[in-house]
Amino acid sequence: MGRQERVRTSLGAGVGKEVDGLLAPVDAELALRYPGDPGTRQPVHTVYVPGDVFGAGTVREWGDRALAALDEHAPDADSFGxxxxxxxxxxxxxxxxxxAKLEREPVEDLRVxxxxxxxHRPDAEEDEHAARAARLLAEDSPPYLxxxxxxxEAGVRERGVRTLDVFLTGLLAAGGLPEGLNLTLPKVTYAxxxxxxxxxxxxxxxxxGLESGRLGFEIQIETSQAILATDGTATVARMIQAAGGRATGLHYGTFxxxxxxxxxxxxQAPDHPAADHAKAVMQVAAAGTGVRVSDGSTNVLPVGPTAQVHDAWRLHHRLTRRALARAYHQGWDMHPGHLPTRYAAVFAFYREGFAQAAARLAAYTARAQGDVLDEPAxxxxxxxxLLRGLHCGALDSAEVTAASGLSRAELENLAALRPQ
Structure with missing residues (x-):
């Protein structure tokens, strides 16, 4: 005890510099292709509304219809639970x-x-609907839109580009591009x-004259060719790189x-083995790139008699919980009746694990010993x-700070840490 060890080395300082030189291209490649998650809020869902149906009151209407469904089919906490x-x-x-969420912010991410x-409609009609969507979203919109x-594909390519142009030009004319702007490219087969x-x-x-890279987009994975190319490689990984830094998400198209x-x-459902395989490939391809993965939707709608609504709610709740456990933090909702179970599943997921997660973080930051030894990852x-729970409204800042001893800024710093 107390003995001073003699430290011996064999390699000269030049070897380390040689290794740095050898790996400099790899270091640059890692920094470019795997920047990590952006750390910003990710919506828990995306709501799709047809362009001809979307109107000034669409978001509020979805919230009101969801609340009405609760009033009719589960009017209190006991019946809903x-x-x-x-x-x-x-x-x-x-x-x-x-x-409270349905009253305050019923839709987190809206896609017209x-x-x-x-x-397929006459060009003039689609032009009109795209221009209207831009104007209305500029006036009043959810956090993401x-x-x-x-x-x-050749048959519809020109129409798709024109609709995009009409919409984006309309947003600029109405005041500029919103921070939460999301664009979606469907049915991709080739990078x-x-x-x-x-x-x-x-x-x-x-x-x-916009900043280069200001516009990003989601890639919808709806074809087998998007997962596996003819040479056996994972096409979806190529697609992320082909976007040149503009890819923000990979969205699974269930049907x-x-x-x-x-x-x-x-x-045809989000929990079919074929769906699990596709999403697992998407998840691995996107890991570390900053591109986020979204689950798809269910086409079983909570409509009709109460018993039928309850069955649909149970299915949607189970699928949402299943996705969250697999780290698919976002999904599609196709009907106002899906909103109560979307938020119920998300809120329960974060609230039931909140105390343990906060305690483990408190122990980690205090370097205290517990029954689990956690690492930086x-x-x-x-x-x-915890940040995802805060973003969606499942958790409150005060309770998270009280339980973990960490402020929101400190949580963000921990979440942003990267292996050195």
Missing amino acids: AVLGLDGGLAGPVYERVR DFEDGYG GVRVKCM EQVAAFAHVLDAFERVH DYSAALGVSAAH TARALSGY
């Missing part, structure tokens, strides 16, 4: 937060749809289609993808978990 199997201690806080949900245009869409956005930016693989209509995951 019983339908979804929520723990007794969770049912009250979750129900209260769901109703000019693709499948819209169909945008359009889904037709794909880059070259992604590169072409990025080229269109680059051209728009140059015309209007188009299932149909492409020959899955019968009765079995786990601390990033824990802080990210």
